Amino acid sequence: AQKVTQAQTEISVVEKEDVTLDCVYETRDTTYYLFWYKQPPSGELVFLIRRNSFDEQNEISGRYSWNFQKSTSSFNFTITASQVVDSAVYFCALSVDGQNFVFGPGTRLSVLP
């Protein structure tokens, strides 16, 4: 069975601070995919990134960066120079077959002006 843990329930930072959202996953499969989604107050889920288990290269996209470490089963997400618009709930998710997704409980990020 697969499991995704996001230990941080809520995080508050002041604008321009860097913040890292933790994600730890469990699976016995050697092939799997990891995702991050953003859920703003409007409710819809916004796809941010997908990584497969064979690619451990870290990725940077603007102020967003992701650190994938298979040794610790972690896929952490860092926002650099946070902005108020980054305030949202962020979900980490895991899929081993591309059909069934297991989502973590989410981390609510509040960026204060």
Added chain:
Amino acid sequence: SQTIHQWPATLVQPVGSPLSLECTVEGTSNPNLYWYRQAAGRGLQLLFYSVGIGQISSEVPQNLSASRPQDRQFILSSKKLLLSDSGFYLCAWSVLERTDTQYFGPGTRLTVL
């Protein structure tokens, strides 16, 4: 470009009443379709997914059902709502060739009283 629609956006229903939530996708053919539920303060739970017309897979036994009468239409139903059915319902789609990435609709907020 592809777009996904859900309606209604919000719904308040009494216990025991029927339910019908609709999801439609535009701009793609033969998508995989998914229904998720997000209970208050919790992560997402996959309810149903469909790989084609009339093909429905259920992940969690419950009093909900799903149907796919057309290629790009996915309906979530219930004959008698329970209080525990309250939540935020999200529809998602993925292309057949890339089922590992799902894109979500705006969601329907259901309150059962």
